[in-house]
Amino acid sequence: MSSEPPADDTSAAPDVPPRPFGESPRELPVPRQGCSRMALAGCAVVLLLIGLGVLTLMLKARDVVAWSLGRVQVEIERVLPDDLAPAERRRLETAFDAAERHLEEGELDAPAFQDLQRQLLFFAGLQREPTSEEIAELAAALEQFAGAPTSEARPDPDPVPE
Numbered sequence: 001m002s003s004e005p006p007a008d009d010t011s012a013a014p015d016v017p018p019r020p021f022g023e024s025p026r027e028l029p030v031p032r033q034g035c036s037r038m039a040l041a042g043c044a045v046v047l048l049l050i051g052l053g054v055l056t057l058m059l060k061a062r063d064v065v066a067w068s069l070g071r072v073q074v075e076i077e078r079v080l081p082d083d084l085a086p087a088e089r090r091r092l093e094t095a096f097d098a099a100e101r102h103l104e105e106g107e108l109d110a111p112a113f114q115d116l117q118r119q120l121l122f123f124a125g126l127q128r129e130p131t132s133e134e135i136a137e138l139a140a141a142l143e144q145f146a147g148a149p150t151s152e153a154r155p156d157p158d159p160v161p162e
Helices: 037-079 086-105 110-124 132-146
Strands: none
Touching (some): 037 086, 037 110
């Protein structure tokens, strides 16, 4: 006897094609809520770098302002008129030097610093040679910021002979 079923047996099920997706549908993973661990780590690193940058800026703010004041001085001296009196030129240079020294060693006087910023912004937007009055106003703002007496309170170093 053979172990094969008889060919004419009708009780056997006809050939059923296999299911294309397996026996049962695969369950999809449930998406997690919120950020992934990598995104949280990246955000933490960015916040740490921002915090370090702010801390560095707070500690080095005076140095940055002193450096920028030196750069502004070079640009302003470049646009000074050729016929500017040597005394006015010296006063402006002395006022810039005093302001830089004050930044390196002194407290920052906010109202005087704002007046100085206003004068510097005026000069930054100037499209012509500054007048001697405008240069005197800048020197006075620098002197006021540095805590030095203005030219009205001290005698002129080069009096004009009469």
